[in-house]
Amino acid sequence: MKKHSYKFIYKILLASALVSSVSCKKLVDVEPENQVDIVNHYQTVYDANAAVIGIYGQLQGIADRYIVLNELRADLISPTINADQYLRQLHTHTVTPDNPWADPKPFYKIIMNCNDALKNFDVMLAAKKLTQADYNERYADINAVRCFLYLQLGMHWGSVPYVTDPLETVESLKDESKFPKLTFNDLLDKLIASMEPPRSLEGYSATSSTGSSSTSLNTTVDGYPTNLFFVEKRSLLGDLYLWRGRYTDASRMYRYVTETGYRNGGGGNDASFWQYKPNYSRFLVTYTQGGNENTLLDDNTNANSWRSIFGNPTQGTETSSEWIWTIPFDRNFAPVNPFIDLFSNQGGRYLLTASKLALNNWDSQLQSNNFVGDARGKMSVRTINGQPVIAKQLYYYLNNAFIPVNVLQRQGRWLLYRAATLNLHFAEAACRDNQVKVAYALTNVGVRETYNSVFPGTGTVPSDVTNIMQTQAPAPYDMDGRDGAVPYFKGPWYRQIGSRSRANLPRLDPGLYQNNQVANMEDAIINEDAAELAFEGQRWGDLLRVSLRRGSTTYLAQKVRAKLDLEGNSEAANAYNKLSTTNGVYLPFRL
Structure with missing residues (x-):
């Protein structure tokens, strides 16, 4: 593959198509013209890159499935009359x-391609x-994609076959004597083991190990x-730990990611403090x-507006301070943004909308x-032409008047993981790790305010904040939110305020942590998850994870019944009864 075609590869990612020299057999439908063995396509780092790009292109093809399964099965989305x-x-x-x-095959088809690519790496x-460094990056990335897909399979189908060897077709999995199903917990253990060090958890370096930036997968193309x-591996591993009940390990992963900006920027500028933390500087519910x-303040382009998280056309600092994993749908390439058909009543089929429960x-x-x-x-759901429309997934398609910029140009983003997701999962892990006050700070008003001591009887904060505004908790909960004048000091958590404060909501009852109320x-x-992360593909997992942790799926069943x-709906009672059993929460597994 010639270097001058490298930019085209990234456009291939946006198109979910493949270059002719793509590397793995299952990603192409025709044999190369010279009929050489397919393994000969894995000759250079460019071929390895093409395999990576092809797999992410295929991943785009299940974006609608990801949202439908994770939201419609839960409590925040309902079908319209068009469904x-x-x-x-x-x-x-x-x-x-x-x-x-309910067909698991689309997930397994991508997994088969991951297996094939990993073998050839x-x-x-x-x-x-491949150099060791280039191999480490690409292998860890595709392995993480495979883990993400298996996590989705476990969440929705429960016990599933786990295979890491290349197979010719998904149909091979029907032989249960060769590919027995693993329980969800056993599956999680396999996924965790495959991602833990010494497997690399770093992203792609800006330049390759050979010193040539042309081989790197970390660049900017057409503004993207x-x-x-690419999947953020520590966040994913943190989620796997969270599902498995390894709360300290989960928090360790989340903590590392939340401090990315401060660690990389050395605390030398404001942006380093707010990256990957809900904060008082960006994306606020505020009034002029x-x-x-x-x-x-309700604007796509103003970084002080909460709405601009979901539609800011700037692809640089503002977007990456909140978004951790997001894959664009470009208006010039296939596949078409599937969320327009799902949600829009202007140029789409308008199949799904917000549930009454979500609105209430x-x-x-x-x-x-x-x-x-x-x-x-109000900013997640709009009344457009008299109908409630989930606009959160449409703001790259709609302008500030909620009209399509161009009904034929269906640009958008698959919004997979962001700072609020990270921090709320961190809070969930801390809560279950008996660090309820830390969980309160992460969800609510931040470390600085939650751990802000005052002079007795005065209500004033001392100017020397050496020993306050920090958790004084054991690692990974030893978080420093100091914002002091004497001595002058800015801790890495001083700007973090929690998603509730960013949304202009009052702080929760401090009795939650004062009385160590873990379940409450x-x-x-989880209620804050619903308000902040609605329609982003997190809801089924959040409800199921808590239900399994509590030993009863009635928690999930009650939400769906409500x-x-x-x-x-006349099926409310039947749905409740079905979901109240552990087997009832899973889809029937058929290949």
């Missing part, structure tokens, strides 16, 4: 064998066609910073005129300034 029977089945948990959304390393395309709720949850909140309703709801604090975190009851 077909198969979407309605997911909604009511009455899935039939022919339901295409091994061959390339042994033949010295490609480092955001105090006391006037009609002046909500937002509407029942009271902001710190006594305005009624959580403004994140966990409930508050959604169906509000809609007057």
Whole structure:
């Protein structure tokens, strides 16, 4: 592959297509013209890069499936009148064998390609066609993609076959004597073991080990910073630990990622303090005129607006201070952004919308300034042409008047993982690790405020903050939020405020941590997940994880029943009964 075609490869990622020299057999439908063995396509680092790009291109093809399974099966999304029977089945948990959304094969097809690429990376390393450094980066990345896919399989199907060897077809998995199903917990153990050090957890370096930037997968193409395309491995490993109940290990991963900016910037500029932390500098629920709720800052392009998390066209510092993993759908290339068909009533099929339960949850909140309703709801769901539209997934397609910029140009982003997700998962892990006060700080008002001591009887903060504004907890919970004048000091957590404060909501009852109320604090975190992360593909996992942890899936069942009851759906009781059993929460596994 010639260097001058390298930019084209990135456009291939956006197109979910493949260059003719792509590396693995299952990623191409025709044999090369010279009929050489397919392994001969793995000759250079460029061929390895093409395999990586091809797999991420295939990953784009399941973006709609990811959102539908993780949101429609839970409590925040409901089908519209336009939805077909198969979407309605997911909604009511009455899935039939022919339901295409319940088919695990699309996940396994990508896994098979991951297996094939990983095997050939091994061959390339042994033949010295990849340096150790280039091999480490590419192998760890594709292995992480495979772990992400297996986690989705476990969440939705429970016990599934786990295979890491290349297979010709997914149909081979039907032989259970060769590929027995693993329980979800056993699957998690396998995934964790495959990702833990000495496997690399770093991202792609800006330049390759050979010193030539042309071989690096970390660059910028057509305004897209490609480092955001690739799965963030520590966040994923943290999630695997969280699912498995290894809370200290999970927190260790989350803590490392949250301090990325400070660590890389050395604390030398403001941006280093706020990257990957909800903070008082960016993406706020705020008003341009105090006391006037009609002046909500509600703009795609203003970095001080919470809404701009989901539609800021700037692909640089502002976006990457919140987004950790996001894959773009470019208007000039296939595949078409699938979220327009799912959610938009302008140029789309408008199949899904916010549930009444989700809207009620937002509407029942009271902001710190006594305005009624959580403004994140107003910016997540819009009334367009008289219909409630999930706009959070459409802001790269809609302008500030909520009209498509161009109905034929369906640009957008698959928003996979961001700072708020990271911090709320960190809070969940800390809570279950008996660090309830840390969890409170992460969710609520931040380390600085939660651990802010005052002079007795005065209510004033001492100017010397040497021994306050920090958790004084054991690692990885020893977080420093100091913001002092005498001596002058800025701790890496001094700007962090928690997603509730960023949303202009009052602090939760401090009795949650003062009385060490683990379960109640966990409930508050999951409620905050619903308000902050709605429609981003996190909800089913959040509800299922807590249910399994508590030893009863009635927690999840109650949430789904509440959604169906509000809609007057006759399947509410049946769905509750089914989901109250552990086997009932999983889809039937059929290949």
